[in-house]
Amino acid sequence: xxxFTSRExxxxxxxxxxxxxxxxVAAGAALALVLLxxxxxxxxxxxxxxxxxxxxxxxxxxxxxxxxxxxWTTPSRTTxxxxxxxxxxxxxxxETALATPASARVGQNAVKGAVTLPCSPVVLRVQVKPGASxxxxxxxxxxxxxxxxxxxxxxxxxxxxxxxxxPSAIVFAASGPAPQAVEELSGRATKAGIVLEWKAAAGEAxxxxxxxxxxxxxxxxxxxxxxxTTATTAGSSAEHKGTLLGATKEPLETxxxxxxxxxxxxxxxxxxxxxxxxDHTYRYTAQRVRSVELxxxxxxxxxxxxxxxxxVMKDVFPxxxxxxxxxxxxxxxxxxDSPQKPTIDLSWEPNMEPHVAGYRVYRRDLDGxxxxxxxxxxxxxxxxxxxxxxxxxxxxxxAYRVTAVDAAGNxxxxxxxxxxxxxxx
Numbered sequence: 001x002x003x004f005t006s007r008e009x010x011x012x013x014x015x016x017x018x019x020x021x022x023x024x025v026a027a028g029a030a031l032a033l034v035l036l037x038x039x040x041x042x043x044x045x046x047x048x049x050x051x052x053x054x055x056x057x058x059x060x061x062x063x064x065x066x067x068x069x070x071x072w073t074t075p076s077r078t079t080x081x082x083x084x085x086x087x088x089x090x091x092x093x094x095e096t097a098l099a100t101p102a103s104a105r106v107g108q109n110a111v112k113g114a115v116t117l118p119c120s121p122v123v124l125r126v127q128v129k130p131g132a133s134x135x136x137x138x139x140x141x142x143x144x145x146x147x148x149x150x151x152x153x154x155x156x157x158x159x160x161x162x163x164x165x166x167p168s169a170i171v172f173a174a175s176g177p178a179p180q181a182v183e184e185l186s187g188r189a190t191k192a193g194i195v196l197e198w199k200a201a202a203g204e205a206x207x208x209x210x211x212x213x214x215x216x217x218x219x220x221x222x223x224x225x226x227x228x229t230t231a232t233t234a235g236s237s238a239e240h241k242g243t244l245l246g247a248t249k250e251p252l253e254t255x256x257x258x259x260x261x262x263x264x265x266x267x268x269x270x271x272x273x274x275x276x277x278x279d280h281t282y283r284y285t286a287q288r289v290r291s292v293e294l295x296x297x298x299x300x301x302x303x304x305x306x307x308x309x310x311x312v313m314k315d316v317f318p319x320x321x322x323x324x325x326x327x328x329x330x331x332x333x334x335x336x337d338s339p340q341k342p343t344i345d346l347s348w349e350p351n352m353e354p355h356v357a358g359y360r361v362y363r364r365d366l367d368g369x370x371x372x373x374x375x376x377x378x379x380x381x382x383x384x385x386x387x388x389x390x391x392x393x394x395x396x397x398x399a400y401r402v403t404a405v406d407a408a409g410n411x412x413x414x415x416x417x418x419x420x421x422x423x424x425x
Contacts, residue, residue, distance in 0.1 A: 283309070
């Protein structure tokens with residue numbers, strides 16, 4: 001028999017304590033790795049933000065009279081996607097190139113899509129805010145004289161510290177003389193539409209563009225231009241179609257172009273806006289537009305806008321008189337074997353105008369005491385292009401005429417007269 005004493009069991013107990021201490025150390029090491037993993041190194045320090053406004057987008061340039069009008073969208077954020085704080089200054093840069101392929105250096109850069117030159121020279125500085133922005137570059141007498149040259153524009157934005165992210169893409173305009181402004185513009189409402197007239201310019205063959213705004217309509221007391229539709233009038237293809245009494249919904253702002261007419265291409269001095277709608281008030285201005293070729297680009301030069309003219313389109317125009325009226329004698333069936341009643345049946349061609357509400361029938365008794373007196377036969381409008389007169393007396397002669405009436409109560413002139421005799425028994 002072997003008997004173990006407490007002294008002999010001592011090494012085993014010490015070995016168990018060591019294992020427990022090792023487990024604790026391992027757990028602590030694992031915890032340390034977890035903690036170190038949650039506090040990773042931030043890496044190299046980032047450069048401070050320069051708060052540079054983003055490069056502008058949507059730059060356009062249009063030549064009007066003796067100035068170039070520039071429009072664009074000013075961004076609201078910096079290149080670091082932070083909101084812009086403080087004032088922004090837009091610098092407008094303009095370069096001039098001769099209108100020849102060999103010297104159109106600016107145009108070649110734009111075709112490649114790369115702007116490598118600095119934005120220079122700066123011809124204008126304006127303070128702007130995020131959103132729709134614009135600037136006007138007044139041209140010198142040299143740039144409004146012949147020959148026409150290519151003008152290249154870029155715009156760059158500077159922050160409050162005067163720093164910029166660079167210029168925009170290039171847009172172009174034309175220098176040189178502008179067309180003669182449209183003078184003596186007038187307008188009047190007619191059944192065919194609004195007739196617009198102006199003083200024809202001798203020797204001018206430019207297009208004339210008319211800008212139309214709705215001032216008042218049946219659905220709104222006043223209107224503010226918000227949408228635009230481009231259209232054409234006589235002499236060119238139409239992108240926007242309409243009629244005098246057409247659809248009730250239309251753009252608040254519309255542009256019409258009409259070209260020079262005749263084999264000699266002279267200014268026609270007028271046109272008709274056939275898309276004008278009843279119960280609308282319109283305001284018009286006009287500009288002459290000339291196309292020029294510079295550096296392989298087709299550009300437009302516009303005259304200064306004309307004085308405004310306002311036209312009210314009221315429904316005061318009666319329909320056309322009915323045509324094709326015929327009268328046919330006959331009999332109407334009677335009940336209970338009674339003698340048939342004499343009748344005169346009338347028919348005519350339907351009036352196809354959109355707002356015709358019905359017709360009125362007039363008759364005079366040629367064998368009566370008041371042979372010259374016309375009487376209306378029905379108190380209500382006749383809804384169709386036919387009518388049966390049941391009030392005739394057999395053997396008597398009657399004359400008839402018909403008119404058309406629109407929804408506003410305007411009545412046409414009377415149709416041609418027809419005469420017929422009521423049939424006898």
